[in-house]
Amino acid sequence: MSIYLDYNASAPIDHRVLDYMIDVYKGAYGNADSRTHNFGDTSRKVVEKARADVAAILDIRKDEVFFTSGATESNNIVLQGLREYAEQTGKKHIITSSIEHKAILETAKYLQKEGFVVDFVNPDATGRISAKNVIRLVREDTLLVSIMHVNNETGIIQPVQEIGEYLNSKDVFFHVDATQSFGKLVDELKALKYDMLSMSAHKLAGPQGVGALILRKKRYKLPPVKNIMFGGPQEHGIRPGTIPVALVAGLGKACELAHAEYQENKKKCLSIKEIILQLLMDSGVKYHINGDINYSIPSTLNVCFDGVSSEALMLATKQYCGVSNGSACNSHSYAPSYVLVAMGLSEERIENSIRISWGAETDLNAVRVEFTNLLEYVRNIQ
Structure with missing residues (x-):
């Protein structure tokens, strides 16, 4: 049976989260913004508990948490939501990296057409951008620096700590896309x-x-x-629309569980990473790890198998492992990974690379068996 190794695209929902959400669907069906009856009060309490759980895992205030449909919308609100301020102040310079999620890249490119100046910082072959290269671009009219914490394709941790320390005393906003690190690198985000x-x-x-x-x-x-949308005063006007109470409750529960278990989860993910690396070393196949493994998150590896097309590999071994060769938002495109291109890797190496990502509940024995099967296929065709 195939093992799922594409957690960076979407992780399986925790059964405890799902059970809690079902209870909320059954018992808290009122509109959380309804003020005239107990049904609204019940839903509002669920939402505010979730808000507190999100705040707790980051060690921030409840009133600093705003619910959205996901990181893509959040990223858009950040970049597009600062337009009025930018026009008022004349600060229309944005710094980001060339390996950000498309939610940042495409929005930044749109703002370029609207008169903003955007600098895109490239990484080196390690998969990391240089904090110095970001900092040296900061100028008087810089509005925003937006850098992801962990790259979704390579799992490489970016130098957001150094950038944040520098910008903390500057009149420049710093945005971090923490989609791949949230609930995992808990102490670092705090x-x-x-x-x-x-x-x-x-x-x-x-x-x-x-x-x-x-x-x-x-x-x-x-x-x-x-x-950037209109329709109501929900989330203090930042994000109008009826709050999806059960979904928000699920987010809160996931944060509660991650906060309680992140240290143990990290150990489990590192164990799986060690197994995969050992299997690679023992397999006899020709491979390369893309990015500096010393900076990679415990739950992700990006691997090139020499002479083996990633598209062919994924199709031929899908009965063993569910992996990908890049971001899910680009999965319908056969263009090479823009992240690996930005790292300066050769076209052949990019075409032969896959992303492997997992979670704490991934079965160790299944990894040994099914990833070994994948490697056997690679060995037979190399």
């Missing part, structure tokens, strides 16, 4: 200095379709982010 942060529930065993935007207060004021 210590990080940032103004805005994006996340999605389905990357940490929560439900699809819900996430959060974190807006940190400075001198009791939120960043001047405006809503």
Whole structure:
């Protein structure tokens, strides 16, 4: 039976999260913004508990948490929501990286057409961008620096700590896309200095379709982010629309569980990573790890198998392992990974690379068996 190794696309929902959501669907069906009856009060209490759970895992205030449909929407709100402030102040310079999620890249490119100046910083072959290269681009009219914490294709941790420390004393907003690190690098995110942060529930065993935007207060004021949709005062006007109570509850529960279990989860993920690396070394196949493994998150590897097309490999071994060769949002495109291109890898190496990602509940024995089967296929055709 095939083992699922594409957690960076979407992690399976935790059964405890699902059970809690079912209870909420059954017992908290009122609109959380209804103020005239107990049904609204019940739903509102569920939402506020979830808000507290999200705040707790980041060690921030409840009123700095705003629910959205996920990190893509949160990223769009950050970049597009600062437009009015940018026009008022004349600060229309944005710094980001060339390996961000498309939710950042495409929005930044749209803003370029609207008169903004955007610098895209490339990584080196390690998969990391240089904090110095980001910092040296900061100027008087810089509005925003937006850098992801962990790259979704390579699992490489970016130098957001150094960038955050530098920007903390500057009149520049710092946004971190924490989609792949939220609930995993918990201590690192608690210590990080940032103004805005994006996340999605389905990357940490929560439900699809819900996430959060974190807006940190400075001198009791939120960043001047405006809503980019219209329709109501929900989430203090940042994100209009009826709050999906059960989805929000699932996000909160996933955060509660991750907060309690992240240290043990990290150990489990590292054990799986060690097994995969050992299987690779013992297999006799010709391979390369893309990116500096010393900076990779415990739950992700990006591997090139020499002379083996990733498309052919995924099709031929899908009865063993469910893997990918890049971001799910680009899976319908046969263009080479823009992340690996930005790292300066050869076209052949890019075409022969797959992403492997897993979670704490991934079965160790199944990994040994099924990944060995995949490697046997590679060995036979190399």
